[in-house]
Amino acid sequence: MIRSPHSVLAATAALALATVPALSQPPSRNPVISTAGSMQVRVDSSAVRRTRAVVTQPQSAVTAASRAASQSATPPQGAAPPPAPPQSAGSATISHERLHEVLGSSQRLRIVRASGVSDVSPTAAAVTVRPGEFLFRKLSDTAQRIRAAAGSAPTGNPQVRPDTTPGPLTPSLLPSALPATAAAFAMPYRWMTVDSAGVQRVLVPYFVLLGGGLSYDVESRLYKGRALIGVEDTLNQSAGPVTLARPLRMLLSTTKGGRISPEQIAIAHTSLDYDSVHIESPDSNLVHISTGADRTGIFIPIPVLSMTVSMTPQQPTIQGFGLGTTDIGVTLPRGMRRTDTAVVSFSAPGSFVSPNKVRVSGAEGATVRLRSGLPGRHAISAFIDGVEVGQTQVVSETPISFLVATLLGILLGGAARFVSAKRRKRVKSLQWDIIKGAPFGVLAAIAGAVGLDLAQLKLGEPGALPAIMVTAAIGAWLGAKLLDRGGASAPSTT
Secondary structure, three states: OOOOHHHHHHHHHHHHHHHHHHHHOOOOOOOOOOEOOEOOOOOOHHHHHHHHHHHOOOHHHHHHHHHHHHHHHOOOOOOOOOOOOOOOOOOEEEEHHHHHHHHOOOOOOEEEEOOEEEEOOOOOOEEEEOOOOEEEEEOOOEOEEEOOOOOOOOOOOOOOOOOOOOOOOOOOOOOOOOOOOOEEEEOOEEEEEEOOOOOEEEEEEEEEEHHHOEEEEOOOOEEEEEEEEEEEEOOOHHHOOOEEEEEEEEEEEEOOOOEEEOOEEEEEEOOOOOEEEEEEEOOOEEEEEEEOOEEEEEEEEEOEEOOOOEEEEOOOEEEOOOOOEEEEEEEOOOOOOOOOEEEEEEEOOOOEEEOOEEEEEOOOOEEEEEEOOOOEEEEEEEEEOOEEEEEEEEEEEOOHHHHHHHHHHHHHHHHHHHHHOOOOOOHHHHHHHHHHHHHHHHHHHHHHHOOOOOOOOOOOOOOOHHHHHHHHHHHHHHHHHHHHHOOOOOOOOO
């Protein structure tokens, strides 16, 4: 039997209206049946009526239903709150006990974010930190000098507690090829952060002054040196260098003149390859270091290393009373460049240095001569730009050997005059010849000791003892002869 088109359209519309409730209702006892070749539609009239009721439901009923659903979702009073949403990747909630363990509680705690720095409430039970954020605490205003443990190795996984001084830097934490003379300072800063994996890290900054101080530069007349700045992860020392999610920035300056460059550094990783800064200062100084979380900053003392000029006397002991001399060699330190030159002046209380000022270069030294003073020990000091850079000592002794040489010379001179005289040779005349020539022999000996070659002997060192004896002998002989020509005669023997 063929149905009319109007009946087919009516059946299709009824099927569409029944489909919506059918999806949420259990299978009907009167399903829709279709067969090949002809379409037979059987619709439950009750289902159609329900569908129409749903479609024609007023808006006020829907609003009331949604309000009832929201009220049913709110937990009753006294019930446990729903669980918090999960944290972002890498963030960590650090308890108050953990913060007290690694950062202490004696100083205020601050949190450093990209948006700024703010204080953490002392009563906070926990603090959430994300990668790139830091919990910051300052322990004091001055860095503390520590020693590098030579030949030691790290043991275990030590933690730096806030109430103790950080231990010595081990060779594995120090920059490569660091000299043993370097001075290391632990800054009183603690930064706590987490990485993308949620690993907690406590960062302690170190300041390493190479050479232990600043060395004098003769060309610029300033003390110069180099320092290294870096941070160590004290909770994971054996993990190796780690790149920080956000660099730690520091501002550096000197407090007593001079300069430090660069003035700003950004530490982007832990452990090796510390950042390098250069320091220039007219004298010992203080380096001031501050961060965004600590505008007041901290201070690190920077000493200077005195440049030591080498002074080597040729003779450490000479005749006193100005009768002895010695040469003193002056050289710059071996670390100076060969092109460096410096003007060195000298001071020797009680003695005399000639010349009192010389120019010394790194390639070639200079020589000065010291003349003795009164018997005793005399200090000779060297200065560059008014700063003492070297010292040596020379002993001036009582001139006994000079007196002996002079006496021998006088005796020889008197004997020579006695033999050469054209008169009767009497023994008492020898004594008289010695007495007559003695004053001249002494004067000639003193002249030879001070470098005057009155007899024109052309001796290499007229102040040497043999030369003094010869000079005294010639002086005594000439003196006695001059007196004889002047009419002086031997005393009467009757």
